[in-house]
Amino acid sequence: MLNTKANKLEINAERLWDTLEVSARIGVGKSTGLSRLALSDDDKAMRDQFVQWCTAAGCVLRVDGAGNIFARREGKDPSLPAVVMGSHLDTQVAGGRYDGILGVLSGLEVIRTLNDQNVDTRRAVEVVCWTNEEGVRFQPPMMGAGFFCGVHALDWVLGQQDENGCAFGQELKRIGYAGSAPRDPSAIDAYFELHIEQGPILDAEGLHVGIVIGGYTSFGAEVQITGENAHSGPTPMRKRKDALVAASVIVAEVNKIGWEYEPEGRSTCARIEVSPNKYGIIADHAKVTIDVRHPDPALAKEMYDKVIAVLPVAQKQSNTALGIIKEWVFGDVAFDQNLTDLVEEVAVDLDVSHKHMLSAAGHDAYHLAKVVPTALIFTPCHDGITHNESEHIEPRYTAPGVNVLLNAVLRRANA
Ligand SMILES: [Zn+2]
Structure with missing residues (x-):
């Protein structure tokens, strides 16, 4: 034994x-x-x-x-x-x-x-x-x-x-x-x-x-964006409500936040959903997932607060409506x-x-x-x-x- x-x-x-x-x-x-x-x-x-x-x-x-x-x-x-x-x-x-x-x-x-x-x-x-x-x-x-x-x-x-x-x-x-x-x-x-x-x-x-x-500590969110379908040719810039533009701004800005907290901070938009996702059509719908992580819980929260501050910027640049539909934290x-x-x-x-x-x-x-x-x-x-x-x-x-x-x-x- x-x-x-x-x-x-x-x-x-x-x-x-x-x-x-x-x-x-x-x-x-x-x-x-x-x-x-x-x-x-x-x-x-x-x-x-x-x-x-x-x-x-x-x-x-x-x-x-x-x-x-x-x-x-x-x-x-x-x-x-x-x-x-x-x-x-x-x-x-x-x-x-x-x-x-x-x-x-x-x-x-x-x-x-x-x-x-x-x-x-x-x-x-x-x-x-x-x-x-x-x-x-x-x-x-x-x-x-x-x-x-x-x-x-x-x-x-x-x-x-x-x-x-x-x-x-x-x-x-x-x-x-x-x-x-x-x-x-x-x-x-x-x-x-x-x-x-x-x-x-x-x-x-x-x-x-x-x-x-x-x-x-990991904070995550899913953001839903609502725009309006339109033809990419005749629709002037000022008339557009482009959901993909809002999603793109979020992806680019969230990535910058990770770089600010390098090397320990990480920020990612790993998934994007866009529709109708067709040539020539301005997107009326998009969803983006956001994920920020840091070993220091306070800094993870600080990063996530910066993510939240990006949303109105993305909204303004795209003239869309957007909101968080799911949020989570773990770690x-x-x-x-x-x-x-x-x-x-x-x-x-x-x-x-x-x-x-x-x-x-x-x-x-x-x-x-x-x-x-x-x-x-x-x-x-x-x-x-x-x-x-x-x-x-x-x-x-x-x-x-x-x-x-x-x-x-x-x-x-x-x-
Ligand atoms: Zn595993």
Whole structure:
């Protein structure tokens, strides 16, 4: 029985890589990455594969109303809340092979390693795949975790539609993952998420593990602009109400704000919708999403205030009507001090190089941190390239972080 600090377990990195390779063949993108959108046929195929692996590892599966899949390796005392690891298996349209996938499959590798070594734990150990973390097909992102943590009501989640009008709930049923397991955060003792950093710091500094102590504060908004259709030839400039002009002013000005707060501040308009989007027709409608982030919450707010001040300018220059139709803020997250200390203690014991850092991207762990003790562990990715088909990681840089996850989970599960 291995349950003391002195004993250290090690994952089978080759097996983890073989598992990642199988995932990399499900929902292949245009080149080397993945295009595995939430609740698509490819998402179903990957879920089926994950369920098969977990079943083969002796786990008991359950699926909740939002399609989150939990695989449980029972503990000596089944009445105790479980230690849970996880992330997501869905990807962006032109996503990489690793993103959240590494977190889920590392959790599976932890369970496989415990099996190999015949380790019994006091608490159950579970791996979870959260539904629709990416928020590509259905918004918002981190939807499954948001449901589980009580941020979104189930009916609301099930009613969200993709661009073609397909409802989340219908699609979940179609792929066979509309479950009925209760939503019960109190059944979780601790949540560990391992994720690639999605930034360049660990790679540049040659470190193996980032212990995340908080997140960038992120403000977001969706702005709707209403203009008027007109012919681009006969319509004089002074008579126009051009929604695309307003959107363009917003895009250009928001970009400038990010530069003012460089290098830590970031501002983006990642999505624009314009109609009718035809040659010769002045646009009567546009929508722009705005995203500003800064590690200092006060400066993030300052950036967002500047964004708000851009809107009347854009309105005036285009003679349109515009307004914010959705607004959000996230990232003011505090991870659990005890778990963060535990991860650090394990990293020191295993002689794994590490540093404390902030996360600039949102993760399922952000929602979990609000309701259960949560730790987020980063591993390096080449040059910080992510949400890109050329996202790349290597076993020798990644395995040390997965070993930290394994031993931290083991210690917590026996505590
Ligand atoms: Zn992710």
